[in-house]
Amino acid sequence: MTRHRVPEAHCKLLGNALVQLRGERGLSTEELSERSGVPLSLLGRIENGQAEGDEWGLREICALSDAMGVAAHELMDRWGRFLEQAGEAWWPTDKGKA
Numbered sequence: 001m002t003r004h005r006v007p008e009a010h011c012k013l014l015g016n017a018l019v020q021l022r023g024e025r026g027l028s029t030e031e032l033s034e035r036s037g038v039p040l041s042l043l044g045r046i047e048n049g050q051a052e053g054d055e056w057g058l059r060e061i062c063a064l065s066d067a068m069g070v071a072a073h074e075l076m077d078r079w080g081r082f083l084e085q086a087g088e089a090w091w092p093t094d095k096g097k098a
Contacts, residue, residue, distance in 0.1 A: 012049025013086060017078040018064060019047050025068050036060075036067035 022032050029047065033040040038060050045051035046060070058072075065072040 008049065009086065010083065011046070011051060011053065013082040014079050015047040015049040017075060017082050021068055021070060021075060021078060022047075027068065032064065032067055036063040038063055 022029070027035075029043055030040060032038075033043045036043075038046075038056075042051060042055060042060070043064075046056055061075060062072045065075045068075075
């Protein structure tokens with residue numbers, strides 16, 4: 001993965017975490033947009049990993065988390081797990097080997 005593609009991958013993985021949490025709560029994209037106040041077009045781009053980093057930030061993360069009834073750190077933790085899994089796919093470790 002080239003250096004300039006890392007932010008794209010991080011955004012895509014945030015979208016994956018968001019879609020997963022939204023699905024677990026049985027919310028449609030439209031419902032989450034309405035509840036959070038995040039415009040539907042932006043939410044769609046975040047979930048698809050197409051939103052630029054200057055389009056969203058902590059305000060949107062907090063609004064989306066709150067609208068799903070989870071603490072912001074839960075969304076961030078989920079995102080972190082996706083990042084770890086992606087990193088392990090790129091750079092396998094010896095975790096679990098004795």
